[in-house]
Amino acid sequence: MVGETRSFAGQLLPFASGSYPTARTGRERLQLRFPAAALIIGWAFMESERDILRRERAALRQRYGDLFDVVASILFDADPIEINYETNTDEYEPEAGTILPRLNEASTVDDVARIVHEEFLHWFGADEADAVQKYQPVAARIWEAWQTFNRRQS
Template structure:
């Protein structure tokens, strides 16, 4: 999945720079623009994943992870009336990165980083330590 995203990003950027894979960029400004756009797009490659495609490809696993995250309600949004699908964008970017060989600490780091990505700062996400129990539950679920 990651390789497909990288390829599509490269094609998109080459097109936006008005070149293709056979053309060498000799214009330093065009090359600098390409490098900048590529770097920016890679930061957000996960954000542009299609939610329905991710849900479809992961099937019941997406629903199971959603249930775990909703039970923990890490930001407290469900408690104040947010819809049950509130955390789906975060679930989308978490589930595509999970690997059954990850340690509990790696899961913890991943979950926290994704919540930071979506909610932008610790004043909203809360401290990393508050994601510990969620990480334990997701790690256990992954091992099933």
């Protein structure tokens, strides 16, 4: 006999009586076998913020290759917010992650400086971010790396 159940996401899933749809992980099996319980304790299934960031950074690294690490390194070396303690080399990865997708809108070094400044305003606020001129040296290095990346893609 064929029955059906709802997955955690609400999709209707058919299954043979006495068996359950195949699931790859224990979490998926629990969601399929006990959908109501999964809803009640849904918070336990929520992806952590750290996991989401890791997944997003992995996607950026796949899309941009070494450019992600180059931009993060440029920011770390310049250390515009003064948070470089020499051991926290991943400190500027979130900013690199929001700068990279916006570089397509840039056609000059000044555009890159504006983008970097806007992202630092977002991440650190106006008091910490300071003026856009502070980001000109960083922008020049990022622009050069961006141009190199684009030449390799062509």
